[in-house]
Amino acid sequence: MVIVTKTDATEADVNAVVKRIEGAGLKAQVSVGERHTVIGVIGDKTVLGDIPIESMSGVDRTMPITAPFKLASREFRNEPTVIAVNDTKIGGRQVPVIAGPCAVESTEQIVTIAQQVKSAGASFIRGGAFKPRTGPYSFQGYGEEALKMLEAAKAETGLGIVTEVMTPHEVELVGEYTDMFQLGTRNMTNFYLLREVGRANKPVILKRGMSATIEEWLLAAEYILAEGNPDVILCERGIRTFETHTRNTLDLNAVPVIHELSHLPIVVDPSHGTGIRSLVCDMTKASVAAGADGLLLEVHHDPDHSMTGDGAQSLFPDQFETLMRELKPIAIAVGREM
DSSP: OEEEEOTTOOHHHHHHHHHHHHHTTOEEEEEEOSSOEEEEEESOGGGGTTOOGGGSTTEEEEEOOOSSSTTTBTTTOOSOOOEEETTEEESSSBOOEEEEOSBOOOHHHHHHHHHHHHHHTOSEEEOBSSOOOSSTTSOOOOTHHHHHHHHHHHHHHOOEEEEEOOSGGGHHHHHTTOSEEEEOGGGTTOHHHHHHHHTSSSOEEEEOOTTOOHHHHHHHHHHHHHTTOOOEEEEEOOBOOSOOSSSSBOOTTHHHHHHHHBSSOEEEOHHHHHOOHHHHHHHHHHHHHHTOSEEEEEBOSSGGGOTTSOGGGOBOHHHHHHHHHHHHHHHHHTTOBO
16 A cells, blocks of 8 residues: 655654554655655555544545555656666666676776776776676685775776675675675575665665566565665566577566556666677667666676676677767667766
8 A cells, every 4th residue: 555645745744654654563665756755555554454544634645556566666656766876867867877897807907997988988887796606616706805896996987886795694795885786687586685685775786587577576676675775776687588599588678668567767788688799789779769777788808808708798898988979869869868
């Protein structure tokens, strides 16, 4: 259930409603819009019994939410959520770009790439410190040392940091360095981790599971939202299908579908979505045309010697620079800007 306030409702009115909800043993999630404040009631609303919520000061109406993903749904919040990270807004008119290598390999490597993507127009540097790999003998990342390398790249360029967190007990450590958590495809259903980042005061990029439906993906986001963290950014990164030519099948249908079903912003990762460098630029352009709220791209100055073996999907810095120029007219054509 959601409670919609009147346009002239005061902060005291909203606080009184929240107190009434929490007094019944339920959680209240407050979303402030331009004209109305919406309060989501989390839990079994039948315990409210005869509590006259609709007669309280400042309350306009109550409405049931029919979607299984309550807080992520358009029924809870009709206007798009815009998430501010440093000086960048995700979900608004701008289409910010997060770029960098698959993994942090050295301070020199990450600082060099950060400088290159910054000059081309990126807003964030990405790079894995902890690397979940299919095989146990593959490079697993340098851990906290890599986080310190990312911090050095941020100090050098001013770019925000995006890096993956893999386990609940690493959330505090990674949170000391990163500006946004990234949850990879394998962790979309790691519900303990979802709850833990939901308790952290930091935006979360939630990648779609490689075999997940859109509803399952939104329900995963619900775990984060239900813990009180409203800053969830969905990331389409390709799904597993019967097609074997590309690494994954980039599901660009997901972009307008998410905008239809949810108020949360959605970014696209064409690097993992295709796995083939020659396809990344075209699918990046298609992502912007489809309405993506941001982009996540792999860029490496020496991809043939990447320690993760993902060099085949990484753009060279000059390709990335050209792509950023070519994206601008596409963004303008769909009412956005790069």
